[in-house]
Amino acid sequence: MAKVLMKGNEAVGRAAIEAGCKYFFGYPITPQNEIPEYMSRELPKVGGVFVQAESEVSAINMVYGAAGSGARVMTSSSSPGIALKQEGISYIAGAELPAVIVNMMRGGPGLGGIQPSQADYFMSTRGGGNGDYRTPVYAPATVQEAVDMVMEAFEVADYYRTPVMVVADGMIGQMMEPVEFKPPKKRDLKEKTWATTGTKCERKPNIINSLFLDPQQLEDHCFKLDKKYKEIEKNEVRxxxxxxxxxxxxxxxxxxxxxxxxxxxxxxxxxxxxxxxxxxxxxxxxxxxxxxxxxxxxxxxxxxxxxxxxxxxxxxxxxxxxxxxxxxxxxxxxxxxxxxxxxxxxxxxxxx
The missing domain is CATH 3.40.50.920 (Rossmann fold)
Known part of the structure; x- marks a missing residue:
């Protein structure tokens, strides 16, 4: 397969589409704006949907809804925007939904600046949302790795039913490098019988939720999540x-x-x-x-x-x-x- 010279952000967008992403919800923020720009142009060509939400909070909750239907879905942002999405990421993790979140990191804290940074390590690896949850986090060093890891992230998200983050500093998003789009190694993915696709009068309704009012049920759920995270620690270290x-x-x-x-x-x-x-x-x-x-x-x-x-x-x-x-x-x-x-x-x- 021939290599193509692409800007990092646009390469990330194409990688997501190649991986089967059908829905993208986002909100503009520098230095990742070329990702939603690319997706707005290219997703409709493959039968997908792009929505620019009214805020980052809205965008991540749209991701929650689309992921609940079993579709491959992604959002992207940069540091302060990802911070706003943390509550929604916690909801997605709690509801065990697959989704990919891309963060092209910039300087902070607060609004900071638009130049590249790696100051979101704590937020990415510890999570800014509430509760006992973790998210796998990939850190590419090249545009080619960003492409490969976005594709892999969709496979990992579906395999473990979890949100997956790909974090890169803004430089990777803005630089141009030659890349090729090789299909990722396919995993043995189970049928998404949990998805809310309509019952067609053939089954009971699926309910996707992260609310457990009974403390024993919530503890059982947290231990179930913890068991999954231990599997990720065992199998996915790179x-x-x-x-x-x-x-x-x-x-x-x-x-x-x-x-x-x-x-x-x-x-x-x-x-x-x-x-x-x-x-x-x-x-x-x-x-x-x-x-x-x-x-x-x-x-x-x-x-x-x-x-x-x-x-x-x-x-x-x-x-x-x-x-x-x-x-x-x-x-x-x-x-x-x-x-x-x-x-x-x-x-x-x-x-x-």
Whole structure:
């Protein structure tokens, strides 16, 4: 299949359609506006429906309704917009409905700015909504990965009956790279007998709900969800190990930042410094086991476009074995190889 040069946001839209998405509900916000723009133009061509809702809150509740019919449905937004959708995401998780949510992250808190950021790690991996729920979270580092992960997200959402998030910083949404649209690995999906498609006088009505007034019933439901999340943790962890076999300094970075770090690793190795990279591809489930695969590491250096939101997970994974250091830029500022190298040498100097 030939590759096509596409902007990240438009590639995400096409990937969703290729994956069978039929409904999109959203509201404009920079830097993801090309996604709804693309979907508004292309979805009707394949018999799908695009709706620009009056707000992000409306959009996520429309996702709830469409997902309840068993259709493949997606929404997208950027940081403050995703924050507004958190209550609805909790409802969707509680009702066990499949849906895909794309977040092209920008700086914050509040309205912040429109430049790229990774400051939604907490919101994505912990969830801003209420209750005992989790959402699988994919973090692409390239436009091609964004395409692949959006397609995979629909499969995972249907397989586990859960909302799935794909988070990328705004740079991935705005950059252009060559991509190809390969069908994802198909999962053995069950018939959606739970969907509200009309009874046709052949069965009892399906009721989709996340309200449980009896505390015992709610506890049973939460334990059922927890069992599902444990299956996701067991089966869906993804990560990349880059030159970690002999690395004494191991970086931890994801998304666009990991691309900058890879260049840094090469530069440090040219100077005789054995550096490597652990790249989480799923932010949840987090790849804790990757930290058991760095036998020569003496220091960990987390690099993010935030003030250090991934550090807690790295510390849990590290279990106190190695010193954990941090270098970050935030508010729309992007880490540079020079800045990372300077921090790396500070870490190594302090360790020797």
């Amino acid at each position: 990560y990349e190990m880059y030159k970690t076999e002999d690395a004494e300094l191991v970086f931890v970075a994801y998304g666009t930042t990991s691309r900058v770090v890879k260049n840094t690793v090469e530069a440090l190795r040219e100077e005789g410094i054995k550096a490597g990279l652990i790249r989480p591809i799923t932010l949840w489930p987090f790849p804790f086991k990757a930290f058991d695969e760095i036998p020569n590491a003496k220091n960990l250096l987390v690099v993010e476009m935030s003030t250090g939101q991934m550090i807690d997970d790295v510390k849990i994974a590290n279990a106190g074995r190695l010193p954990v250091h941090f270098y970050g830029r935030t508010g729309g500022m992007i880490p540079t190889p020079d800045g990372i190298i300077q921090k790396a040498k500070e870490v190594l100097g302090g360790a020797r």
